[in-house]
Each structure stands twice: as C-alpha cells, then as structure tokens.
Amino acid sequence: MTDVIRRRPRQADVAALAGVSQATVSTALGTSPARASLSASTLERVALAARTLGYVPDPVARRLAAQSTDLLGVYTFTDAFPVEVRDSYYPFLVGIERSAARLGYDLLLFTGTSSSRGGEAVQKVRLADGCLFLGRHVPEEQLQQLLDAGYPVVYVGRRTELGGRLSYVGADYVAGAAQVVDHLAGLGHTALLYVRGTDDAVASADREEGFWRAVAAAGLRGQVQRAYASSIDARALQSWRASGVTAVVTEENDANDLLAALLAAADDADVAVPQEMSLAVLGESGGVETAPRVTGFALPRQQMGEDAAALLVDLVTGRRTGPVQELLVPSLLVGETTGPPPPA
Amino acid sequence: MTDVIRRRPRQADVAALAGVSQATVSTALGTSPARASLSASTLERVALAARTLGYVPDPVARRLAAQSTDLLGVYTFTDAFPVEVRDSYYPFLVGIERSAARLGYDLLLFTGTSSSRGGEAVQKVRLADGCLFLGRHVPEEQLQQLLDAGYPVVYVGRRTELGGRLSYVGADYVAGAAQVVDHLAGLGHTALLYVRGTDDAVASADREEGFWRAVAAAGLRGQVQRAYASSIDARALQSWRASGVTAVVTEENDANDLLAALLAAADDADVAVPQEMSLAVLGESGGVETAPRVTGFALPRQQMGEDAAALLVDLVTGRRTGPVQELLVPSLLVGETTGPPPPA
DNA sequence: CGGTGAGTCTGATGCGTATCAGCAACGCTG
DNA sequence: CAGCGTTGCTGATACGCATCAGACTCACCG
Numbered sequence: 001m002t003d004v005i006r007r008r009p010r011q012a013d014v015a016a017l018a019g020v021s022q023a024t025v026s027t028a029l030g031t032s033p034a035r036a037s038l039s040a041s042t043l044e045r046v047a048l049a050a051r052t053l054g055y056v057p058d059p060v061a062r063r064l065a066a067q068s069t070d071l072l073g074v075y076t077f078t079d080a081f082p083v084e085v086r087d088s089y090y091p092f093l094v095g096i097e098r099s100a101a102r103l104g105y106d107l108l109l110f111t112g113t114s115s116s117r118g119g120e121a122v123q124k125v126r127l128a129d130g131c132l133f134l135g136r137h138v139p140e141e142q143l144q145q146l147l148d149a150g151y152p153v154v155y156v157g158r159r160t161e162l163g164g165r166l167s168y169v170g171a172d173y174v175a176g177a178a179q180v181v182d183h184l185a186g187l188g189h190t191a192l193l194y195v196r197g198t199d200d201a202v203a204s205a206d207r208e209e210g211f212w213r214a215v216a217a218a219g220l221r222g223q224v225q226r227a228y229a230s231s232i233d234a235r236a237l238q239s240w241r242a243s244g245v246t247a248v249v250t251e252e253n254d255a256n257d258l259l260a261a262l263l264a265a266a267d268d269a270d271v272a273v274p275q276e277m278s279l280a281v282l283g284e285s286g287g288v289e290t291a292p293r294v295t296g297f298a299l300p301r302q303q304m305g306e307d308a309a310a311l312l313v314d315l316v317t318g319r320r321t322g323p324v325q326e327l328l329v330p331s332l333l334v335g336e337t338t339g340p341p342p343p344a
Numbered sequence: 345m346t347d348v349i350r351r352r353p354r355q356a357d358v359a360a361l362a363g364v365s366q367a368t369v370s371t372a373l374g375t376s377p378a379r380a381s382l383s384a385s386t387l388e389r390v391a392l393a394a395r396t397l398g399y400v401p402d403p404v405a406r407r408l409a410a411q412s413t414d415l416l417g418v419y420t421f422t423d424a425f426p427v428e429v430r431d432s433y434y435p436f437l438v439g440i441e442r443s444a445a446r447l448g449y450d451l452l453l454f455t456g457t458s459s460s461r462g463g464e465a466v467q468k469v470r471l472a473d474g475c476l477f478l479g480r481h482v483p484e485e486q487l488q489q490l491l492d493a494g495y496p497v498v499y500v501g502r503r504t505e506l507g508g509r510l511s512y513v514g515a516d517y518v519a520g521a522a523q524v525v526d527h528l529a530g531l532g533h534t535a536l537l538y539v540r541g542t543d544d545a546v547a548s549a550d551r552e553e554g555f556w557r558a559v560a561a562a563g564l565r566g567q568v569q570r571a572y573a574s575s576i577d578a579r580a581l582q583s584w585r586a587s588g589v590t591a592v593v594t595e596e597n598d599a600n601d602l603l604a605a606l607l608a609a610a611d612d613a614d615v616a617v618p619q620e621m622s623l624a625v626l627g628e629s630g631g632v633e634t635a636p637r638v639t640g641f642a643l644p645r646q647q648m649g650e651d652a653a654a655l656l657v658d659l660v661t662g663r664r665t666g667p668v669q670e671l672l673v674p675s676l677l678v679g680e681t682t683g684p685p686p687p688a
Numbered sequence: 689c690g691g692t693g694a695g696t697c698t699g700a701t702g703c704g705t706a707t708c709a710g711c712a713a714c715g716c717t718g
Numbered sequence: 719c720a721g722c723g724t725t726g727c728t729g730a731t732a733c734g735c736a737t738c739a740g741a742c743t744c745a746c747c748g
Contacts, residue, residue: 008470008493008733021698026736054468054489059411061734063404064703069471071452102454106468108415109451111441123400124450127413145398149352168695276731354704365728370706378707405704408733462723 009053018042018049029057063127072100072312073108073131075122092156095305103168103313105129122146130316132156132308152315156308158327161200167315169308169326173203176297177210177282178217179260180249183295183332184278185218189341190245192283193240194224194272195232195258196251207251229261234269238260240276248343252283252296255332259285259294274339285335293335300328353397361505362386362393369394369643372403382416407471414445415454415474416656419466436478436500439649448658449473466490474660476500476652482558496659500652502671503576504546513670515653517547520641520674521554521626527639529562529678530623533591538568538626539576539602540595551595551626573605580614581606585621590685596627596640602627603638617630618683629679644672 011025020042027034028046035043063069072098076089082341100107108128122142125131130152133143139162144167147151147165158170184192192209196204208224215222221244240248250258263273271277273292275287285294307326314320356582362369371378372390379387383396393399407413418440422435442449447532452472466486469475474496482505490497491509502514506508528536535626538555540548584592596601603625607617615621617636619686629638651670658664 012734022685022735023698023700024696024738026734027697030736032736037694039696042696056470058734059409059468059471060404062736063704064408064705064733065735065737069404069701071471097453098457106455107453109441110452111445111450123405127415357703366705367707367730368726369730370704371727374706381724381726402704405733406706408735409705409707411733468732480691682697 008058009055010058010063010318011055013053014049014055016212017053018045018064020046021311029055030293069129071098071108071128072105072309073110073125073128074112075133076127077135077137078111089134091301092305092308095302095307096156096303098302099306099313100311102129103310105309105313107144109188126151126260130154130291130312131176132312134229138162152312152316154308154312154324156292156304158206158325164325165323167311167324169304169328171203171299171304172327172329173206173214173282174210175327176299177207177330178214178278179330180282180295181214181220181222182210182218183334184216184247184280184338185220187278187340188218189271189278189339191221191246192243194222194250195248195262196224196226197258198226198228204251211282227258232258232261232265234265237265237269237271237277241271244267245277245339245342247278247280249280249282249306252281252285260308263292273337276342278338278341280335280338284333292337293333293340295335296333297330299330300340304328352397352402353403355399356402357397358393358399360392362675364377364390365421375400378486395431413471413473414449414626415452415472416440416449416471416653416660417454417469417471417473419454419477419479421455421479421481421584429561432525436649436652438586438648440476440500441649442646443650443657447490447654449653449657466487470495474656476656482506493580496656498652498659498668499672500552500648500655502669508669511655511668513648513655515547515549515643516646516671516673517626518554519671520643521551521593522558523641523674523676524624524626524639525555525564525566526562526625528591528593528682529564531682533564533621533622533685535588535590537565537589537592538594539567539571539592539660540568541570541602542570546597548660555559555593555626566671571602575600576602576605576609578609581609581613581615581621585615589621591622591624593624593626596629607636616683619635620686622683622685623681624679628677636681637677639679639682640677641674643674648672 011029014029015022015025020028024038024042026044028038028043029050041295057070059071067099074093078089095108104295106126110125122139123145125146132154133157138155138159140161143153143162144169145167146160153167155166155167155168156170156172159168181192192215193209211222223245237248241284248262250262252259260275262279266273266277266279273279279294281296283296285296285300290292307328311320311324311326314326355366356375358373359366359369364372366381368386372382372387373394403413418437441451445458445479449648452469454469466483467489469490475490476498478500482499482503484505485504487497487510491506497511499510499512500514500638501512502517503510503512523648525536530654538552540552540666555566555568567589592606594606606623610617610621610623617623623638625640627640628642629640655664655668655670659668
C-alpha cells in the first residue's frame, strides 16, 4: 500500500500510472516539438493518467528547469494599491493586468517598500519571466545587473537612464504640449507664456521642447519662465498681461502646484479666465474636484500599461529584442479655461 | 580562462572564491541554526566573496529546495484592478498589500480570467506560500485539493463551503444588522419591516438573523418580507405604513436594487423620508452618487484585507493552524434617511 | 540478409538551493 | 593511549521538471 497522504502528484506518478517514463510524461504534457513524435495512444494514456491523478505541473520546478513561469513582475516604488484611488499609477495597472491576462500571464507584484533590504530586493523579480517598473525612482545599479543578465525589463514612462538601454513605453509630452499650443493658436492667441517648475525632469524638458516647436510652427511669440508656485501672484500676472501675453500655460506639478497658484493669482488680480486670459496645463489638471476643468492633455495611461505589458511579453518570448522605446500620443482635453483672446 | 559572459553567480561560484563548499555557502548565507556552528572567519570570507561577486539567491531554486518563496498569492475571479474604481474589492487589496509589505511578503496576482483553463488554473497559486481568495465564486474542488495538500488558503469574506474547513476573514453581518436595528430602536421606532432579496446567500441569512436578534433584544415588532425590486411600489409602501410600520430596512443588493426601488416607491407615494418613514440598509448604500446618504453600516474592508493577509502569513509560518475564522464588526453609518418615527 | 532510416520511447543530466548524515581534527578525561 | 565529545566543515541527496543523446523496434530497400 502506497502512502495515502501522498503529496501533490508529480510527473513520476503519472508516468507510473500510464506505464511510461517521466521523460515521456514531460514531453507529452508539454509543447515541445518532440511531442509530435509520440504515438497517439501514448499521448492519450498519459493525458488520462494525468487527469485521473489531478496532476498539475509545479510552476517552480518548471521554471528552474526551463526558465519560464508565465509570470510578469510589476515593481512599484510605492504601494501598488494606493489609498488615493485617483492616484496616477492606477490606470497603468489596469492596463497591465488586461494585457497580461489576455496573453496568459499572471502578475507578480513587488512593492519597493516590502522586502526593504533596499538594493538586493529588486533581484527577487527574477522569479518572473520579465518585469515592469513604474515609478519615478530608477535603481540604476540593480537594473544594470538585470540588463546585463539579459533579463527583460520595461519601464512605464520614458526613462533615459542607463544610456538608452532601458526599454519603455512612455507618453509623448512633446506632442502633448504641441497639441495644447496648437489649440491656443487656433483660438487666435499669438503671445504665449509657459511657466514651468524649476526641476529638470525629462518630462519637463519634453514639454518645453513641445512648447517651442509648436510655437515656432504656428509662428507665435512665446516665452518660458521658471517659477516656484510661491512666486506667482497677482502682480506677476498683471505684468504678463501688460506685456501682451494672452495665454499662460504651465506644467502639472504635484510637488509644487503651479496651476493652483495661477488660478489663485488670476482670482486675486480680478482677471477673468478665460475671457481676459486663457490658461492651460501641459498635462492633466490634478484632481477631479478642481473647480474649473482646465484645458490640457490626458496621458493614455491604461493604453501605456497595456502596451508596456505587451512589449515585455515580446521581449520575454524573443519576438522583439534589444531596448524598445515607444511613445504614445496624449489626447487634448479642452476645458473651460481657454477661449479666444480678449479683443485688442 | 572561465567564460566571461557568465550567468548570474551562484553559490558554487561564491564557494570557489571563498575556498569552501557550496553547502557551507548555503549555510553561511542562510538563517538555519546550523549557521551558528560555522567559524567567524568562514562566515566573513563567504560574505565577502558573495559581495564581491554580487551574488543574489535565486528565488526559484530556493523555493524548489526549501518550499518557501515569501510570496502570497491573491486569486480574484474578476480583474484585480477593476476599471470601476468604486469597486468593492479594491479596499481589500489595499489592506492585503499593506499587511503583506509589513510582513515582508510580496504578492502574486492571479486573475481567474487569465489562464482560462478553468479549474486547473487555480493550482498555479502553489507558486506562492499561501493564497488569498476573493470573490463570490468558490471553486470547491480545486480548493479541496489545495486544502488536502495542506496548502494555506484564506478567503476574504465569510465562506461556509467545504464544511467549515475554509479559513476566512469576514464581516459580521449579524452584528452590523443589529447596529442598524438598535439605531432605529433608539430613535423610537417600534415596528420594523425588513425587505430582503430572494436569494439565499450566507450574508443575506446573517443579516436576517441579526435583524431578528436585535428586534428581539429591543422588544420591537418586526417582520421580514422577501421581494424583487420590481415588486416594490407605492401601493406596497402605503400598505406597510397602514400596518404601523415606521421604518423599513433592506439589504444592499447589486443585482436587484431593492434600495433604489424603495426610494422610488417612497417618492411615488409622496412619503417623506425620514419624516414619515425611515429607511436603512443592512450594508453599504452603493455608489457615492446616491442622492441621500442612506443609513447602514460599512464593512471594514481594508482591515479585512489586512487581517486576512496577516492570518495567511500565520498559517504559512505555522504560528496558527487549522481553519481559522474571523469576523470583523462593521461600523454604523448614520445617514439622512433615518429619524424619529412620525407622531402617532 | 545486412543495412538504413523512421518512429517511439527512455536514461541520464542539469537547473540552484537547503539539509542532513557524517568525517576529520582536536582537546579532554580516565 | 583508548575513548569520547566538540567544533567546523563537506559530500550526497532531494526538490520536480525539461531536454537531449541515444536505444530499441520494425519496416523497407538493395
């Protein structure tokens, strides 16, 4: 009598029942080309035995032997499930999950905070076939190691670190900025001011580039000014108006809310938006509860997630190779803060 | 010359560099008690070698050998990241992630939809040390197999399937219902009507039990009626009033919105809520956009998630054993639909 | 009848780690 | 010096699967 409290059945058990070798079971149940050279009757017997025993392959062993788990890692540097539901990461995850599910992959969720052993923790993602990263943070050394080992990694969001070796699916801020500027040009504005924050993030630079390009293309007058939210007040606004500016665009900026400062300044200065001054943001206007719906552009977040996951799968399967970098074009959001310029 | 494009370093490489055996490296780098019997100098040499080579343990191999991955599975039968952000599962996930992170576990996310091979798919969770399930669906056969193998499973939500062998962290609907009834009793109501749906879900039965218990404890008159949303109209409402009922409670019910039907009926019958008739729900009143904030109780969803994950970890580590069943008490939500009964 | 090839299947091996029995060297006791 | 316990390490093995180089059988051809 064999032990009744047998652990999970393994291929060896199936093999015994079917009267074949473990190797044959592996072949019969797998998808390798070798499968074609097994007789129909053997395939059938193995399948039957497997069903009878309720055999299910052990994904861990499978991975150890074959280097593949049908798992995609998702590494976030903040909680993946933010309490702030409006959190901007969320739509990425929705997209990622969709794509993964469609392609038959499951998700391995790492939170930077968890195994807080800092650096080393990232290596744990190797349990998955490949890994998506999202978040501002870029652990260069760790990524370096992963890349060197040929481990597939895709960032959600444009990342220029590591000399372009990183694959990513990002948003085309240049195009987004251009859309906003074009929108203003279409309304008849000719003198624009772009107020941007003082940091040097990639996205910021892209937005500025988009601003300049569109300004040039449309033959407008434009200028850029860097500012802290605290330095934007009624007086500044008045001086801009005096210099002929009819529309101000700014960047969304969580840390340092330029947009809110501009709205407040307009209010202070009794400048009606958009009648006397148009206002737009090169990005999305934060929360839903923002009083006026501000003109700007929306990142195709869910689509970015989907594309990133799909790209990762391609890298994993080898359908695509090398660093692949993809930019998706945002869509213009026309809000209530832009209108034709005031009559001269 | 050894091959330069060497794969990730393994313990064998560290061992060679440190001049010890692979077994020693495993012991030195691990946490087993055997570690104590290694000399300080050896520990040091191994640690140095590991650091030099940038050795990182392979989570897969570790799991295969040691049956432990520091991973918790999360199995949902719908998308884990619902597009409907208001989705009721979401807070569970927030709690789960928190707990997991705090306890040093990462999350393995399975969506019932992904590996759609139906039943067998559930077995994939074995990659994790234990698994949380959420969703109405209960794949009994599959769970049976997992339980029989001693695999730790915890449901989020009370589940009475499998003869009580399932561990869960649920909401105490009995207590929740009692809170609502007590609230009404405190306001002076003496005749209550509980309108419930027609299904026989566990939660429904619990609510009804809570209703009866609290009614008995408070010495009130109560009655229960089963109904479809479509059968609730102005006439029904009037007849209830005629029979002396001053407060109606119902259950939240996504499929068959009794609550909405009641509100509509009150409107039709020109019965003012809560002046002429109080209305409460034994659960949460659906969306945020519900016109009046309906009195009811809130499930401590996030807490349930946290507790469930914590429980699972206890089961995994063996700190607790056997089926553990936990109920958390909801908190009363006093809304705008309950008030004192009309003067007789 | 020896030889060739196609069709089927198996034994052996590796993946990277954890664990355990056991070995060698050493000091100590009687 | 025989006997014994300690300390510090290693060899062997298991975990469950995939893969590959053969081995074996049988039909068929020259």
